[in-house]
Amino acid sequence: MSEIKETYVDYLGYKTYCKIVTPDNPDPAKKPLLVLHGGPGDCHNYLLTYAKLADRANRQVVFYDQIGCGKSAIPHQEDDFYTYDLWADEFYTVREALGLDDIHLFGNSWGGMLGMYCMMKDDAGVNSFVINSSPVRIQTWLDEANRLLKYMPQDMQEALAEAERTGNYETPEAKEAADEYYKRHVVGFYEKDYPQFVTDSFAGVGECYMVMQGASEFVVTGKMKDWDIREGVKSIKVPCMALSGTDDEGTPYTIKEGVDLIPGCEWALIQGAPHIANATHPDECLAAVEGFICKFD
Known part of the structure; x- marks a missing residue:
């Protein structure tokens, strides 16, 4: 069985929570995998299936809760505290503190966006990068989300449209419609059936989600509304693989x-998988990730 170590890294006067999963007999030829969660603000827990790579591949796997959520929660901050550079600088700070100077990188959703942003700035010590269902342009993501809505029952479409108009997503009709969308395209389960590790992650979401994203998956009212790195990703030199699902809210068109645009980027498309593909298709995700990164050890 792998050893799990929990620790904290000092960052901006706060503490960034880290979880390090080390196999009993680590293969010295296998570089650690550093995992970036989504949100911003969703916590690391929902990606914990990737900890199985420690036992399956004799590879160390490292997670952390980005500042502002989960076990890295902080007191209320003004909106201008939260920026892309806040989390990019944290990424480099965590790596330096934990000695992660020679790694593979994995990022889901916002985590992949953060990873791309960092790889455009400084890719030193990153040998490969798995970009799991992350857009290079937020408007494409939104256009596709609203296209997916058109396949839902008409009453659910109307309930979500009304929620967008009023800002009230707590009506029974809006919650039922959102639950249906999450079942189809995000988690793969209705809320009552969420695996515990997904429930734990959603329970720790921080205020940064509202600041950066907004009230729903269908409209971005926060700071990410202008996200467009289509030109920037052309400069990424790290070997990359996109990972996504056919039923993903990050649709094949989005990915x-x-x-x-990313030079030489490969693509693993998992049939039937939603956005959090590792919850519904763990073996396929593990095989795809290890199959890619092991080529760059």
Whole structure:
């Protein structure tokens, strides 16, 4: 069985929580995998299936809760505290503190966006990068989300449209519609059936989600509304693989936009998988990630 170590890294006067999963007999030829969660603000827990790579591949796997959520929660901050550079600088700070100077990188959703942003700034010591269902342009993501809504029952479409208009997503009708969308395209389960590690992650979401994203998956009212790194990703030199699902809210069209722009980017598309593909298709995700990163050890 792997050893799990929990520790904290000092950052901006706060503490960034880290979880380090080390196999009993680590293979010295296998570089650690550093995992970036989504949100911003969703916590690391929902990605814990990737900890199985420690036992399956004799590879160390490292998670952390980004500042502002989960076990890295902080007191209320003004909106201008939260920026892309806040989390990019934290990424480099965590790596330096934990000695992660020679790694593979994995990022889901916002985590992949953060990873791309960092790889455009300084890619030193990153040998490969798995970009799991992350857009290079937020408007493409939104256009596709609203296209997916059109396949839902008409009453659910109307309930979500009304929620967007009023800002009230707590009506029974809006909650039922959102639950249906999450079942189809995000988690793969209705809320009552969420695996515990997903429930734990959603329970720790911080205020940064509202600041950066907004009230829902269908409209971005926060700071990410202008996210567009289509030009920047053309400069990424780290070997990359996109990972996504056919039923993902990060639709194949959304992901292809990045695949076509990132030099040499590969793509693993998992049939039937939603956005949090590792919850519904763990073995396929583990095989895809290890199959890619092991080529760059």
